[in-house]
Structure formats: C-alpha cells, structure tokens
Amino acid sequence: MEIAGDDSFRIRSYRNGASTIEGYPERIADILANPEAKITDVPGIGKGLAVVLAEIEKTGSCERRDELLKKFTPAALDFLKIQGLGPKTIATLIEHFQITTIDQLEQLCKDQKLRELPRMGAKLEEKVLRGIAQLREHSGRFLLNFADNAAREIMEHLRALEGLEQIAVAGSLRRGKETIGDVDLLVTGPNAVAALERVATYPRVHEVLGRGANKTSVKLGREGLQVDVRALEHESFGAAMQYFTGSKEHNIALRQRALRLGLTLNEYGLFRLDDNTRVAGETEEGVYKALGLDWIPPELRENQGEIELAEAHQLPVLVEQRDIRGDLHMHTTATDGRATLEEMAEAARALGYEYVAITDHSKALSMAFGLDEKRVTDFAGTVRKINERGELGIRIFSGLECDILKDGTMDIEWDALAELDLVIASVHSHMNLEPAAMTDRLLRTLECPQITALGHPTGRLLLHRDPFPFDFDKVVDEAVKRGVAMEINGSPERLDLSATHVRAAKAKGAKFIVSTDAHHPKHLDNMRYGILTARRGGLVAADILNTYATDRFAKSLRA
DNA sequence: GCCGTTTTCGGCCCGACTGTTTTCAGTCG
Numbered sequence: 282m283e284i285a286g287d288d289s290f291r292i293r294s295y296r297n298g299a300s301t302i303e304g305y306p307e308r309i310a311d312i313l314a315n316p317e318a319k320i321t322d323v324p325g326i327g328k329g330l331a332v333v334l335a336e337i338e339k340t341g342s343c344e345r346r347d348e349l350l351k352k353f354t355p356a357a358l359d360f361l362k363i364q365g366l367g368p369k370t371i372a373t374l375i376e377h378f379q380i381t382t383i384d385q386l387e388q389l390c391k392d393q394k395l396r397e398l399p400r401m402g403a404k405l406e407e408k409v410l411r412g413i414a415q416l417r418e419h420s421g422r423f424l425l426n427f428a429d430n431a432a433r434e435i436m437e438h439l440r441a442l443e444g445l446e447q448i449a450v451a452g453s454l455r456r457g458k459e460t461i462g463d464v465d466l467l468v469t470g471p472n473a474v475a476a477l478e479r480v481a482t483y484p485r486v487h488e489v490l491g492r493g494a495n496k497t498s499v500k501l502g503r504e505g506l507q508v509d510v511r512a513l514e515h516e517s518f519g520a521a522m523q524y525f526t527g528s529k530e531h532n533i534a535l536r537q538r539a540l541r542l543g544l545t546l547n548e549y550g551l552f553r554l555d556d557n558t559r560v561a562g563e564t565e566e567g568v569y570k571a572l573g574l575d576w577i578p579p580e581l582r583e584n585q586g587e588i589e590l591a592e593a594h595q596l597p598v599l600v601e602q603r604d605i606r607g608d609l610h611m612h613t614t615a616t617d618g619r620a621t622l623e624e625m626a627e628a629a630r631a632l633g634y635e636y637v638a639i640t641d642h643s644k645a646l647s648m649a650f651g652l653d654e655k656r657v658t659d660f661a662g663t664v665r666k667i668n669e670r671g672e673l674g675i676r677i678f679s680g681l682e683c684d685i686l687k688d689g690t691m692d693i694e695w696d697a698l699a700e701l702d703l704v705i706a707s708v709h710s711h712m713n714l715e716p717a718a719m720t721d722r723l724l725r726t727l728e729c730p731q732i733t734a735l736g737h738p739t740g741r742l743l744l745h746r747d748p749f750p751f752d753f754d755k756v757v758d759e760a761v762k763r764g765v766a767m768e769i770n771g772s773p774e775r776l777d778l779s780a781t782h783v784r785a786a787k788a789k790g791a792k793f794i795v796s797t798d799a800h801h802p803k804h805l806d807n808m809r810y811g812i813l814t815a816r817r818g819g820l821v822a823a824d825i826l827n828t829y830a831t832d833r834f835a836k837s838l839r840a
Numbered sequence: 841g842c843c844g845t846t847t848t849c850g851g852c853c854c855g856a857c858t859g860t861t862t863t864c865a866g867t868c869g
C-alpha cells in the first residue's frame with residue numbers, strides 16, 4: 282500500500298490493526314466464529330478491517346493484497362527490506378524499468394541506470410548495492426524466536442501421536458544461537474517412524490523436501506524455514522542429541538578426544554574401537570561422562586574452552602531464568618508501549634518477579650511521545666506513591682530509556698534523571714558515526730552519574746542492521762570503572778549485547794542486566810532469549826544485577 | 841481506515857538526515 286501511494290493514515294490503520302492482532306490474547310478466528318463476539322470490539326479494528334480479517338480467515342488472503350502483489354510484483358516486498366530503499370523509490374523503479382527481481386535491481390545499479398531518474402544518483406546506486414549484499418548475506422536465516430515458535434508448533438502437532446517417548450529440539454536452536462538456519466527435532470519411541478509421516482501432514486508445511494526411513498525434511502510456512510525430524514532408537518537418543526546439537530567445532534573436538542581414549546563417537550553412540558561394544562549413547566550425560574567430562578550446557582558448545590573446563594570440573598553454573606527477579610527495561614502507553622504501567626506490572630508479577638522497572642523513552646524519540654523533564658519528574662513521583670501504597674503487589678522502579686544524543690550528552694537533564702531509580706542510556710539515532718566519534722560519544726555518555734546501564738549497546742538489528750562500530754573494549758573499561766552495567770537486550774530482533782560481546786565484557790569485569798525491552802506484556806517472555814544469550818556468554822547469576830533480591834538490587838542502584 | 845462526552849467529520853506524530861537539488865522528496869527511527 283505504501284508503494285501504491287495509498288493514504289498514509291489508512292496504511293497506519295492497517296499497521297495498527299496488525300500490531301493489535303499480533304498481541305491480542307484471543308485467536309481472531311475464534312472471535313470471528315463466535316456469534317456472541319464482535320471483532321470490531323477489538324481496538325483498532327473497525328468495519329473495514331473486519332471485512333479484511335473475515336476474508337483472510339476464509340481465503341488466506343484478501344483481494345486488495347492480491348491486487349497489489351499482482352500490480353507491483355511480489356518481489357516489491359523484498360525490495361522494501363533493502364536498507365535505504367523506500368516505497369516511493371521502489372514504485373518509481375518498478376514503473377520505469379518493470380523489474381520483478383532483486384537481481385534485475387542489482388543489474389540496474391551496476392549499469393548506473395538509477396541516476397537517469399529524477400532525484401536519484403550514484404550514491405543511491407551504491408547504497409542499494411550495499412543493501413542487496415547485506416540482504417543476501419542474511420537471507421536463509423531466521424530469528425531465534427521465529428524458529429523457537431516453529432519448533433513448538435511442530436512438537437505440539439507430534440504430541441498428538443501415541444507411542445512417542447521423547448520429542449526434543451537439537452541443533453543451533455538448542456544452543457540458543459541468535460539466528461537459526463533450520464530446526465532439528467529428534468523423536469524416540471515405538472511409534473517414532475510414524476512421526477516422520479505425521480510431520481509431513483502438518484497444515485503449515487508447504488513443501489516436503491524428503492521423507493526417508495530415519496528423517497523427514499519439510500519447509501514450513503511461506504517463509505520456508507526448514508525443519509528436519511529424525512526418528513531414533515531409544516538407546517541412541519543421547520548420542521543423537523549430542524551429535525545434532527553441535528556445534529560442529531565442539532563435536533570435532535569431542536570425537537578427537539574419544540579417539541585418544543580408544544573410543545569412537547557418532548550419532549548412534551559411543552563405542553570402543555577394539556570390539557565395537559557400546560559404552561554410552563542413551564543419555565547425553567552418559568556420553569560426556571564416558572569421555573571423562575561433566576555434562577556441558579548446549580549454550581557453551583562452541584569449542585571455546587568449555588571442554589577443558591568440563592574435564593577440570595570447572596564449568597560455570599550458568600544463570601537460569603528462575604534466577605531472574607525482575608525485568609528492567611519495558612515501555613508503556615506513556616510512550617510507544619501497548620499496555621499501561623499497571624498491566625505491565627501485573628504481567629511481571631504473574632511471572633513471579635519481585636520487581637520491575639518501567640523505562641519509557643525520552644523526548645528525542647518524539648515519534649514515540651518520549652518523556653521530557655517534567656514528565657520524568659512527575660513519573661518518578663507517581664512511582665514513589667505507588668510503592669508507598671504497595672497496591673500492585675510488586676516493587677516498581679522508576680526508570681527511563683534515555684536517548685544518547687549525537688554528541689554523547691543525555692536527552693534529559695541530570696537533575697531530572699536523579700529523580701529516577703534507574704536510567705538506561707541508549708543510542709537510537711546517528712548510528713553511522715565514524716568509530717572514533719562513536720567511541721567518544723559513548724565515553725561522554727558514561728560521564729553522566731545517573732546511568733545504570735547502557736541499553737542495547739551495539740545497536741544491531743539481527744538480519745537487518747549490523748552493530749555500529751566503536752572501540753568496545755574502551756567503552757566497557759570505562760563502564761566498569763564507573764559502575765555502569767551492560768544490557769543484554771532479550772528482544773529477539775536485537776539480542777544485544779551478543780554472546781561474544783558478553784564474554785568479552787565479563788572478562789573485563791563488567792556487570793550486566795538482562796531485560797526484554799517489552800512493548801507488550803507478552804514480550805516479557807522474551808527474557809528466555811536474553812538468558813540464552815547470557816548463558817552463551819558464560820554468565821552466572823552473580824554477574825547479573827537483576828538476579829539480586831529487591832533490597833540488594835535497590836542498594837546497587839544507589840551505590 | 842479508525843475514532844469519538846470536542847462524536848458521524850475531520851484529524852490522525854514528527855524531527856533529522858541524506859542526496860539530490862537550488863528548495864525538497866524520501867527514508868529512518
């Protein structure tokens with residue numbers, strides 16, 4: 282609709298509606314099917330979208346969408362993913378050159394044809410070429426939560442089958458990697474082979490790539506995420522879990538170790554080289570134990586020193602989700618969140634948290650109606666009253682996600698920040714500074730004594746935008762010196778810091794917060810991805826401020 | 841296309857940057 286030049290307010294209505302539905306607790310199909318319920322009672326859904334929703338429910342698409350895809354080629358949606366290329370330019374390009382693929386667009390840029398059109402020039406051609414390269418580099422991979430949800434969906438489908446003992450996730454999804462290429466599921470039990478049949482019948486399977494005696498491969502949904510399901514003997518389950526969880530580097534190191542011990546390791550078990558007798562394989566623990574190792578958490582299996590630690594019985598006791606006592610980064614309807622402070626607090630309480638910090642945006646994010654000094658001060662006062670009355674059943678910390686301006690100064694005066702319990706400082710603009718300038722900017726930010734943590738410190742958006750470059754070591758050193766924590770932002774689009782950065786920062790003595798950046802109560806569940814990232818980075822509970830009990834945490838803020 | 845005690849029309853979020861121009865359209869967040 283943007284490419285077609287539709288009314289921008291109508292487009293916004295569609296966006297709002299989509300976003301509402303995405304976070305809506307009930308299934309839209311159920312509401313439509315229920316004669317007692319009215320779909321237009323869902324906020325943001327009026328007469329027009331009600332019709333569209335009914336159409337989608339019935340046919341899987343709607344007329345307007347089909348028309349647009351016909352007129353502008355389905356590839357137009359891919360063009361929109363190219364950074365720096367927006368709907369207007371795309372419309373012009375399609376109109377003038379009748380392009381229908383990214384390859385054709387690339388050729389146009391290489392042939393310097395874009396500059397023939399008004400307001401387009403060499404810079405744009407270069408930008409588009411860069412954007413295409415980046416898109417290609419990331420294509421074929423999926424966000425962790427997307428793969429996670431797909432795996433849950435398929436496992437649910439398989440659970441209906443009788444005679445299955447285990448249905449388990451292996452592969453990079455089990456290791457909690459930030460992006461996933463394909464999903465590996467392992468199935469055991471007397472009826473395991475039937476699971477290979479059943480997965481191919483799942484409605485959202487678009488294509489069956491292969492179906493053999495041990496394995497079925499399918500492509501799931503329009504996005505084409507590949508899911509491999511393997512049927513295994515009970516006695517091989519542990520070995521298969523080990524083998525298919527990887528990483529490749531970890532497995533190579535393990536197999537080398539096995540050989541040194543006169544053993545051979547494969548996906549069926551651990552066997553003695555001389556007489557082929559089975560030493561282990563039913564459980565993963567058994568495999569590791571027979572290799573003289575403690576069981577290694579999947580998140581650490583990258584051959585980055587974890588095998589040596591396991592041998593010396595010195596593996597860290599990695600942080601677990603139940604160690605987390607509160608979520609420290611979330612937004613409400615005061616800015617761009619979808620729920621009120623009370624709703625977010627209640628959702629956090631329901632998760633068993635002891636405390637929660639509300640951190641709306643600051644005024645530089647005007648599109649989000651960010652808070653100015655007055656609203657910050659008022660908010661801090663409101664939270665003090667809420668806590669005095671204790672009515673929400675959970676301790677609220679007043680916070681702010683304060684924008685870091687281009688020169689590194691804070692978007693909000695220090696006096697106002699001092700009214701708050703905690704401040705997360707984040708970069709949301711000017712991400713293309715030279716590395717030295719970005720480093721100076723962040724160092725200047727750290728001079729502000731009110732800052733609790735640096736929010737999503739590298740600014741990356743997975744599959745979409747690379748981290749902005751700066752001297753990470755220098756900034757972490759300064760943060761450690763000033764007692765500023767680094768955020769592990771658990772939003773699956775970010776996972777920022779990355780596990781690698783976490784590891785590096787921990788080595789420098791950094792403290793962390795793990796938070797969700799939730800804009801909706803259900804986003805609080807993304808803590809799980811933040812924790813996976815923390816674990817991949819080797820963190821223990823003591824490294825993370827929001828594992829502290831309320832009083833200790835509150836004290837750490839004043840220190 | 842949605843919404844509403846300012847209610848059935850008229851408003852709906854906006855500043856900054858880039859690259860192209862010579863005053864501004866397009867993109868981003």
